Amino acid sequence: MASITIRGVKKNYAKTQVVHGVDLDFASGEFVVILGPSGCGKSTLLRMIAGLEDISGGTIAIDGTVVNRLEPRERGCAMVFQNYALYPHMSVAQNIGYSLKVAGVPSAERTQRIQAVARTLELEHLLDRKPMALSGGQRQRVAMGRAMIREPKVFLFDEPLSNLDAKLRVQMRSEIRKLHRRLNATSVFVTHDQVEAMTLADRLVVMNGGRVEQVGTPAEVYSRPASRFVATFVGAPAMNILEGTVELDGLSLLGGSRHLTMTRAGLPVGTKVAMGIRPEAVRLVAPNTAGALKATVDLVEELGAGRVIYVDLDGAPFSVMTSEAIHPEPGSPVGLKFSPEDMHFFSPETGSRLDVFKASVPEPAL
Amino acid sequence: MVERTPFLNLFTHLILFVGFVFCVAPFVVVAIAASHNLRDVNDVPMSLLPGSDFWVNIKTAWVTAGLGPKLLNSFIVAGGVAAGKVIISALTAFSIVYFRFPGRMFIFWLIFVTLMLPLEVRIVPTYAVVANVLSPYQAIFDVIGLSWLIEKVSGVQVSLSLGLLNSYPGLILPLVATATGTFLYRQFFLTVPDELTEAARMDGAGPLRFFIDVLLPLSRNNMAALGTIMFLWAWNQYLWPLLITTDQSHAMAVTELKQLIPNVGGTPEWHIAMAGTLIVMLPPLLVVVLMQRWIVRGLIATEK
Numbered sequence: 001m002a003s004i005t006i007r008g009v010k011k012n013y014a015k016t017q018v019v020h021g022v023d024l025d026f027a028s029g030e031f032v033v034i035l036g037p038s039g040c041g042k043s044t045l046l047r048m049i050a051g052l053e054d055i056s057g058g059t060i061a062i063d064g065t066v067v068n069r070l071e072p073r074e075r076g077c078a079m080v081f082q083n084y085a086l087y088p089h090m091s092v093a094q095n096i097g098y099s100l101k102v103a104g105v106p107s108a109e110r111t112q113r114i115q116a117v118a119r120t121l122e123l124e125h126l127l128d129r130k131p132m133a134l135s136g137g138q139r140q141r142v143a144m145g146r147a148m149i150r151e152p153k154v155f156l157f158d159e160p161l162s163n164l165d166a167k168l169r170v171q172m173r174s175e176i177r178k179l180h181r182r183l184n185a186t187s188v189f190v191t192h193d194q195v196e197a198m199t200l201a202d203r204l205v206v207m208n209g210g211r212v213e214q215v216g217t218p219a220e221v222y223s224r225p226a227s228r229f230v231a232t233f234v235g236a237p238a239m240n241i242l243e244g245t246v247e248l249d250g251l252s253l254l255g256g257s258r259h260l261t262m263t264r265a266g267l268p269v270g271t272k273v274a275m276g277i278r279p280e281a282v283r284l285v286a287p288n289t290a291g292a293l294k295a296t297v298d299l300v301e302e303l304g305a306g307r308v309i310y311v312d313l314d315g316a317p318f319s320v321m322t323s324e325a326i327h328p329e330p331g332s333p334v335g336l337k338f339s340p341e342d343m344h345f346f347s348p349e350t351g352s353r354l355d356v357f358k359a360s361v362p363e364p365a366l
Numbered sequence: 367m368v369e370r371t372p373f374l375n376l377f378t379h380l381i382l383f384v385g386f387v388f389c390v391a392p393f394v395v396v397a398i399a400a401s402h403n404l405r406d407v408n409d410v411p412m413s414l415l416p417g418s419d420f421w422v423n424i425k426t427a428w429v430t431a432g433l434g435p436k437l438l439n440s441f442i443v444a445g446g447v448a449a450g451k452v453i454i455s456a457l458t459a460f461s462i463v464y465f466r467f468p469g470r471m472f473i474f475w476l477i478f479v480t481l482m483l484p485l486e487v488r489i490v491p492t493y494a495v496v497a498n499v500l501s502p503y504q505a506i507f508d509v510i511g512l513s514w515l516i517e518k519v520s521g522v523q524v525s526l527s528l529g530l531l532n533s534y535p536g537l538i539l540p541l542v543a544t545a546t547g548t549f550l551y552r553q554f555f556l557t558v559p560d561e562l563t564e565a566a567r568m569d570g571a572g573p574l575r576f577f578i579d580v581l582l583p584l585s586r587n588n589m590a591a592l593g594t595i596m597f598l599w600a601w602n603q604y605l606w607p608l609l610i611t612t613d614q615s616h617a618m619a620v621t622e623l624k625q626l627i628p629n630v631g632g633t634p635e636w637h638i639a640m641a642g643t644l645i646v647m648l649p650p651l652l653v654v655v656l657m658q659r660w661i662v663r664g665l666i667a668t669e670k
Contacts, residue, residue, distance in 0.1 A: 052564050073570035085561035089583040098579070099569035146569070 002076065002153035002186050003028045004049065008058035011044050011210075019044055020210045021058065026188065026203075031180050033189045033201035037233065041210040043158055046190045050079050050156050062154060078147035079156040082163060084139045086131040086146075093118070093127040096145040117145045120179075137168045144176075148183070155180075157189040161196060173199060194234050198222070206230045224344075228351035231276045231344055237308055237319045239276045243348060246271040254314050258293055267345065273354060274346040279308065279321040281342035284328070285335040292335030297328045311336070393647075400424070400640040407637040419637065427642035431625045432614070437649065440601055440619040446538040447600035448593045455547030455592065456585065460577055462548070463555040464563070474552070481545045485606055496536045496610060500526035532613040541600055547592050554588050555581065590660030598650050619646045 004026040011019035051072035214226035225231035244253040295311040306323040402417035530536030
């Protein structure tokens with residue numbers, strides 16, 4: 001149980017700066033997921049918390065103690081690595097118990113604690129095996145056991161599920177969640193998989209290019225993305241973005257070729273905007289419906305429970321997700337309709353959110 | 367490439383057989399010569415059918431050259447060199463691969479350059495150092511005037527002396543430094559995933575702990591391969607033992623074989639010489655047979 005305070009943390013490799021001043025606060029017992037594309041600095045940030053990377057600037061404090069100069073073993077963190085990083089020459093029991101052996105815990109107590117951890121993770125029958133003789137999921141569990149046995153203040157996960165197959169990933173995801181509920185240790189989980197991030201996180205940190213784009217609950221991040229990057233990165237298929245200009249009676253889109261009539265445009269007339277609309281917020285209607293945007297169907301992707309319909313809007317790609325049983329033929333005309341409440345506006349220059357309907361949208365309850 | 371045609375099979379076997387004969391024929395001739403008596407071995411051409419005096423010749427060779435203690439000496443020296451090389455090269459490679467200190471690469475290349483300076487090239491200075499290990503320090507003391515100072519102050523003349531001629535350390539230590547071993551270990555350490563190092567750090571293991579608990583067990587195969595090769599190399603050393611052992615008590619088996627080789631004008635006892643050769647060849651052969659599985663594993667890529 002420990003809080004983590006990150007203040008102005010920077011990371012440089014030689015002349016390249018990869019993390020540009022990050023400020024974050026993780027509460028005690030919280031499950032935080034850091035989400036971002038590869039190369040966004042999320043793993044570097046995690047490794048700085050762990051003590052595996054030097055901190056080039058700023059401070060990281062665990063439970064109020066600045067840990068910048070502490071060795072990993074003195075920070076009270078345990079880490080689960082992407083490739084498990086099990087010691088290949090040690091048995092499962094030795095792998096799990098190694099940190100206790102290093103710490104000089106007597107062998108009787110060690111055995112007892114290894115047994116306890118193995119029971120929790122259902123590894124008891126595998127304790128004598130070598131990592132080579134284990135499946136991916138079992139290796140993953142051993143790696144978690146190795147982290148658990150030290151009863152750390154902070155759990156760090158570095159994309160631990162990315163080497164597993166899809167089914168196992170879902171299973172391990174719920175196991176990690178259960179484990180967290182039981183141990184209640186502060187956990188920081190790094191991933192580039194947004195489903196993993198949404199399902200696991202108490203709080204989500206979205207990073208891009210070494211900066212934090214948004215911090216919030218998964219629902220907040222989904223419903224009120226703070227920037228164009230977050231809007232297109234979170235949610236699948238990605239949010240549709242159309243460039244446009246605010247007019248008196250609505251929006252002119254796609255260089256003026258389309259017009260969207262809206263009564264409540266809250267931005268000054270003439271403002272250039274990037275309008276975002278989630279595919280799942282768009283309804284398909286008959287092409288000649290009043291107020292609908294006309295488009296041509298390009299491709300239909302069947303998902304079983306629903307389908308993604310890619311349409312062409314004067315050359316601009318646009319996707320619609322629907323669970324209705326409609327199967328339009330490619331090439332046929334359709335109408336797109338969506339309500340102003342579902343629209344997001346971003347500055348075309350900075351990408352930051354322009355809050356048009358701020359007053360009318362209630363803050364999501366926490 | 368795997369081809370399966372009868373002709374190619376025959377052809378490859380033929381090549382293999384020729385190679386085999388080239389390798390084995392000298393040993394067969396040695397063994398046959400060792401089984402003849404004095405008259406038969408000096409027949410021209412020598413009969414290639416084995417004679418009947420094999421065990422007699424072996425015994426004569428053993429007694430004449432005093433091979434018992436010599437073999438023991440060889441074992442001690444070769445074992446010492448092999449162990450020393452493994453330890454030194456593992457530690458050196460560990461410091462070069464896992465620590466970032468100034469001049470790291472410079473030191474690595476300096477070690478590498480010693481490949482160009484085998485013992486034979488630097489044998490005179492090495493002999494001088496082994497004759498008195500402290501002579502370089504004496505020289506330094508003399509140059510900086512320290513010996514002069516000590517003599518003036520205390521009246522004692524400084525004369526450092528520690529000779530290693532005719533001793534095991536003298537035989538072993540100059541052979542222990544190894545660029546090849548360091549390089550082999552460096553390449554192995556570079557293949558150990560960084561995450562393993564990081565996991566050990568997270569588990570609280572310090573560098574030495576990591577070295578002993580993780581790296582050494584992982585490099586067992588390398589150790590066996592390097593140890594075996596170096597054991598053979600040290601066993602077959604000739605010039606250095608010959609140079610520094612003036613006393614029979616520290617002579618090695620390979621150098622002592624010369625006692626069995628007939629002098630000009632002496633009795634041409636080649637059968638005894640060959641028998642002795644066989645005896646001296648046997649221990650390295652056994653080591654190779656026992657260790658070959660490890661050698662192959664240690665020298666090819668890492669196991670999965």
